[in-house]
Amino acid sequence: xxxxxxxxxxxxxFELTSGFLNSLTFKNGKLTKEKKxxxxxxxxxxxIKKGEVFSLVGESGCGKSTxxxxxxxxxxxxxxxxxxxxxxxxxxxxxxxxxxxxxxQMIFQDPYASLNPRQKVIDIIMEPILFHKLANSKQEAEQxxxxxxxxxxxxxxxxxxxxxxxxxxxxQRIGIARALALEPELIVADEPVSALDVSIQAQILNLMMDLxxxxxxxxxxxxxxxxxxxxISDRIGVMYLGKIVETGTTEEIFSNPKHPYTKALLEALxxxxxxxxxxxxGLKGEVQSPINLPKGCYxxxxxxxxxxxxxxxxxxxxxxxxxxxxxxxxxxxxxxx
Amino acid sequence: MxxxxxxxxxxxxxxxxxxxxxxxxxxxFYVNKGEILGIxxxxxxxxxxxxxxxxxxxxxxxxxxxxxxxxxxxxxVKYSEREMSKIxxxxxVMIFQDPMTSLNPVYTIKQQIEESxxxxxxxxxxxRHERCVELLKDVGIPNPExxxxxxxxxxxxxxxQRVVIxxxxxxxxxxxxxxxxxTALDVTIQAQILKLMTELVKKQGCSMILITHDLAVVSEIADRINVMYCGKIxxxxxxxxxxxxxxxxxxxxxxxxxxxxKDNKDRLETIDGIVPNMFKLPKGCNFYPRCNKRMxxxxxxxxxxxxxxxxxxxxxxxxxxxxx
Numbered sequence: 001x002x003x004x005x006x007x008x009x010x011x012x013x014f015e016l017t018s019g020f021l022n023s024l025t026f027k028n029g030k031l032t033k034e035k036k037x038x039x040x041x042x043x044x045x046x047x048i049k050k051g052e053v054f055s056l057v058g059e060s061g062c063g064k065s066t067x068x069x070x071x072x073x074x075x076x077x078x079x080x081x082x083x084x085x086x087x088x089x090x091x092x093x094x095x096x097x098x099x100x101x102x103x104x105q106m107i108f109q110d111p112y113a114s115l116n117p118r119q120k121v122i123d124i125i126m127e128p129i130l131f132h133k134l135a136n137s138k139q140e141a142e143q144x145x146x147x148x149x150x151x152x153x154x155x156x157x158x159x160x161x162x163x164x165x166x167x168x169x170x171x172q173r174i175g176i177a178r179a180l181a182l183e184p185e186l187i188v189a190d191e192p193v194s195a196l197d198v199s200i201q202a203q204i205l206n207l208m209m210d211l212x213x214x215x216x217x218x219x220x221x222x223x224x225x226x227x228x229x230x231x232i233s234d235r236i237g238v239m240y241l242g243k244i245v246e247t248g249t250t251e252e253i254f255s256n257p258k259h260p261y262t263k264a265l266l267e268a269l270x271x272x273x274x275x276x277x278x279x280x281x282g283l284k285g286e287v288q289s290p291i292n293l294p295k296g297c298y299x300x301x302x303x304x305x306x307x308x309x310x311x312x313x314x315x316x317x318x319x320x321x322x323x324x325x326x327x328x329x330x331x332x333x334x335x336x337x
Numbered sequence: 338m339x340x341x342x343x344x345x346x347x348x349x350x351x352x353x354x355x356x357x358x359x360x361x362x363x364x365x366f367y368v369n370k371g372e373i374l375g376i377x378x379x380x381x382x383x384x385x386x387x388x389x390x391x392x393x394x395x396x397x398x399x400x401x402x403x404x405x406x407x408x409x410x411x412x413x414v415k416y417s418e419r420e421m422s423k424i425x426x427x428x429x430v431m432i433f434q435d436p437m438t439s440l441n442p443v444y445t446i447k448q449q450i451e452e453s454x455x456x457x458x459x460x461x462x463x464x465r466h467e468r469c470v471e472l473l474k475d476v477g478i479p480n481p482e483x484x485x486x487x488x489x490x491x492x493x494x495x496x497x498q499r500v501v502i503x504x505x506x507x508x509x510x511x512x513x514x515x516x517x518x519x520t521a522l523d524v525t526i527q528a529q530i531l532k533l534m535t536e537l538v539k540k541q542g543c544s545m546i547l548i549t550h551d552l553a554v555v556s557e558i559a560d561r562i563n564v565m566y567c568g569k570i571x572x573x574x575x576x577x578x579x580x581x582x583x584x585x586x587x588x589x590x591x592x593x594x595x596x597x598x599k600d601n602k603d604r605l606e607t608i609d610g611i612v613p614n615m616f617k618l619p620k621g622c623n624f625y626p627r628c629n630k631r632m633x634x635x636x637x638x639x640x641x642x643x644x645x646x647x648x649x650x651x652x653x654x655x656x657x658x659x660x661x
Contacts, residue, residue, distance in 0.1 A: 059523035167611045197379035197550065197612075202594035202605035209604070224523065227553075231596035231605065254598065268528035270553035271598065273580050277557045278535070280528040286493055 003083070004186055004218045005048040005071065010080035012041040012063075012070045016291070039290050040066040042242035042298075043080070045317075048186070048218050055221040055229045057265070058239035061287060064222045067239070068188050071220065072104050073097055084186070102132045105179035109191035111171035115163040121174055122159040125149060125181050132182055145181065151214075152177045152207060169200035173207065180211065188220045193228060205232060226269050230254055235323075238262045241290060241298040244317075248324035258326045260303045297329065305330060340407075341544050342368040342391070342512060347404035349383075349390045358615045360386040360399070362568035365642060365650075368512065368544050373535065375555030375576070376548045377591075378565035381612050384548045387565070388514045391546075392425050393418075408512070427457040430505040434517040436497035440489040446473075447485040450504050457508045472503040477533060495526035499533070506537060513538065513545040520549070531558055552591060556580055564588045567613065567623040570642065574649040584645060584656035586630045592661060622654070630655055 016036040017023040025034050040063045048054040056064045070077050073089065082090045084100055108114035115124060125145040126138075135141035146156050152173040163171055172192060179187055192208070193201040209232065211217060223229050229236060229250075236253045237244040238261065246259040257263045270277040283302045288294055294301060300310035307329055315327045349361040361383045368374045376384045389395055391406055393413060406413040408429070413421070425431075433439040441449060450469045454460055460468060466485075473481035476499040489497055498518065505513055515534065519527040535558050538545045549555055555562055555576070562579045564572045564587065572585040583589050590608035610627040619625045622635045634654050642652040 059525065169611060198552070198591060199379060199594045199608035200611065202596075202607040205596070206604055206607060226524070227596040227598050230598055264525055268525040269598065270528070270551065270557045272553050272556045272592065272595065273577075275557060277528045277554070278532060280525075280532065282529050282532075283525050286495065 002050055003047040004050045004052075004085055005220065006081075006083040006086075007047065007067075007071055008045050008081045008083075010041055010044045010067065010070060010082065011039075011078045012066055012075055013037040013039055013078050036291055039293055040242055041070060041077075042293070044239075044242070044244050045080075046237050046244060046247060048220060050185075050218055051212075051216055052234045053212065053219040053221055053232055055223065055233040055236045056239055056244075057223060057226060057229050057236060059224060059265075059287065061290070062239045063242040063290075064224075064239055065190050066242075068106075068190050068220060068222055072106065072188055102128070102134070102182040103184050104186045104188065105182055105184040107172075107175050107179050107187060107189040107192045110195055111168050111175055112195075114175055115171060117163055120160050120162055121149070121154070121166075122146075124163075124174065125159075125178055128178065129181050134182060145177075148177045148181050149174075151180065151211065167200075168196055169203060172196060172200075172204050176204075176207065176211070180215070183215075184217070186218045186220065188222075190222045191224070192221075194223065194225065201228070208232065226265060238265070241288060241293070243298060243327065245299065245328070246324075246326045252321070252324045256321075256324075258320055258324070258331060259299075259328050260305050260330070261299050297327075338369040338372075340367045341370045341372075341409065343405075343407040344391070345405040345407070347387070347390060347406065348402040349386055349395055349399060350402050351399045353398055356616045359568050359618070360615070361390055363404075363642075364563075364565075364568075364570050366563055366570060366573060368546060369560075370544055371539070371542050372561065373538060373545045373547055373559045375559030375562040376546060376565060377550065377552055377555055377562060379550060379591075379612060381567070381615065382565040383568040384550075384565050385516050386568075388431065388516050388546065388548050391514060392429050392431060393421050394425075394431075423457075426453045427508050428510055429512045429514065430510040432498075432501055432505050432513060432515040432518045435521050436494055436501055437521070439501055440497060442489055445486050445488055446492075446500055449500070450485075450507055453504060453507045468507070472507055473500075475506070475537065476500070476503045477529075478503075495522055495530060498522060498526075498530055502530070502534060502537070506541070509541060509543070511543050513543060514548070515545060516548045517550070518547070519554070520551070527554075534558075552595060564591070567615070567618060569623060569652065570650070571624065571653065572649075572651045578649055580661070582649075582660055584649070584651050585624075585653045586628050586657060587624050589657060589661060590627075590629075622652075630657065 014037060023033050023035055024031055044067055058064050069075050071082055089100055122145055126141045129135050129141045129144055135144055149159055154173055193204050221232055233250050235249050237247045240261050246262045257266055264283050268277060268280045285302050296312045297310040297315050300306045309329050315329045317325050317327045320326050320331060344366050347361055347364050351358040351360055378384050390401055395401060401414060447469050450472060451465050454465045454468060469485055470481045478484055478499055519530050547559055559576055561575050563570045566587050572588045593606040596605060608627050613619060621637045622640050625631050625635045632655055640652045640654045642650060645651045
């Protein structure tokens with residue numbers, strides 16, 4: 001199979017204790033050295049086929065964004081492997097990474113913060129083109145910038161304006177144009193529509209889908225809104241506390257969710273003309289701290305169906321039906337029968 | 338049913354250097370006793386300013402120009418600041434969007450709940466303590482005795498919003514204005530908080546105005562809905578009517594642009610264009626430039642806000658026929 005991005009067992013920790021003195025704690029009359037870290041991503045594996053939209057969904061703090069940023073090496077991973085088009089990019093230097101940068105581009109969440117307020121739109125788009133030497137002259141770069149702006153629906157006469165002269169939706173279009181300027185193959189979109197109003201959100205989602213068809217792009221899409229995810233994705237990975245607990249095709253996840261957490265997410269979702277949210281039974285407690293990870297299944301303390309085994313053994317990922325993977329002890333027994 | 342609040346022709350304008358922004362431009366609505374009214378619309382629609390106007394929390398350059406806010410028959414617009422402060426936090430309370438910033442970080446939870454008890458009740462110290470514990474228990478905070486002495490940073494986002502709700506409910510208000518109370522929270526927490534709010538509202542028999550951009554949320558818990566666009570109410574009716582028989586093209590556009598979990602649509606329907614500049618509103622209907630059903634008449638003549646059918650108000654020259 002031809003994967004554009006293949007991530008294996010990715011881990012990312014953020015050390016909380018910097019320096020030797022800070023790591024010392026006085027406990028039981030003894031001075032001990034202790035290291036504290038936020039375990040943001042704990043062994044995430046997924047692969048994205050060419051032309052596919054793969055989405056990561058989960059609640060805030062579950063490591064979606066960190067995963068995305070680690071995958072494109074904005075953070076250095078602590079463990080695991082990342083393959084882009086079959087090439088191992090896990091441990092390559094920043095300089096070597098440069099040649100991949102133009103092929104992987106990112107769209108950010110906040111269209112107000114992700115554009116330089118002191119640069120004109122045309123300069124924002126031209127900068128990456130010139131930096132990666134995709135154009136031989138300034139004129140050529142400008143032509144390319146105009147072409148890509150037109151694709152996202154920004155007229156040429158608007159190109160010499162500053163970001164503050166645009167609305168949120170238009171700014172997000174500029175953000176998308178900047179990502180497209182380098183003719184990338186993979187786009188990492190981190191909550192690209194969550195800051196926008198519904199009517200604008202629909203425009204941007206349609207634009208992203210059209211561009212995907214037109215340019216044969218692949219997306220790694222990150223969002224917390226399940227209805228957006230359902231609309232745009234081919235496959236979905238549900239994340240909880242830095243781990244993917246369930247992956248499958250969109251139809252499979254929505255029609256046949258297996259993991260108790262996925263079920264809870266779907267049950268809690270408010271619906272037009274429904275009583276979904278009102279009938280939601282609720283999860284116990286709160287998301288555990290990513291500093292002191294639970295021993296067994298990360299979800300066991302909040303799970304309504306937890307077994308004894310859940311509290312001391314981490315479940316392994318297993319295939320339930322074709323391409324539908326779940327990490328949950330509830331489904332182990334059925335495998336052996 | 339008895340009306341708790343009736344708003345007539347309320348106008349709140351902001352006088353800025355660049356011109357006048359008509360943030361709320363002549364809205365009429367009412368809230369019945371024991372009812373949840375949802376106010377929906379996109380950002381800049383005037384939802385929050387409507388909410389703030391009701392308790393007169395409008396600061397210069399903003400000003401309530403005209404209108405009446407009849408709360409239990411008394412016109413709040415005529416009230417002085419001193420009279421208002423007796424109503425705020427007692428009869429009408431507000432819950433804000435961001436639980437991270439609406440609590441004071443340097444006071445304990447107990448001090449913050451107690452504040453409104455000291456101001457609005459005659460309870461003594463011991464009774465106040467008991468009431469605090471009871472309130473925290475009501476909003477589902479485990480171990481309330483010990484949590485009272487905690488500071489806001491020791492709570493998670495969902496727990497903080499529970500504390501805010503506890504403060505709001507402290508003196509049995511008659512009307513709660515909740516401005517995007519769960520927008521900053523995750524879906525599972527959102528479900529818990531909204532369920533809790535609905536239960537408490539029904540239990541105490543008070544009314545609630547829920548301001549949100551999320552149509553699905555209001556659809557689940559509100560009794561009636563006002564849809565706002567550019568400072569005006571464009572449509573108002575019972576939830577089921579709005580969701581299934583909406584007549585205004587804007588309401589329909591909003592509903593259709595939400596990706597549906599059940600339906601598989603290849604493309605989402607969108608509303609063309611963007612919200613108009615508030616300094617340069619269209620001459621006729623505010624929605625005219627974006628409307629796909631527009632006629633000549635809409636460009637120059639502003640539609641009247643009228644009763645289309647019983648309890649179903651709309652401001653549109655050419656309401657859409659048929660179901661959604």
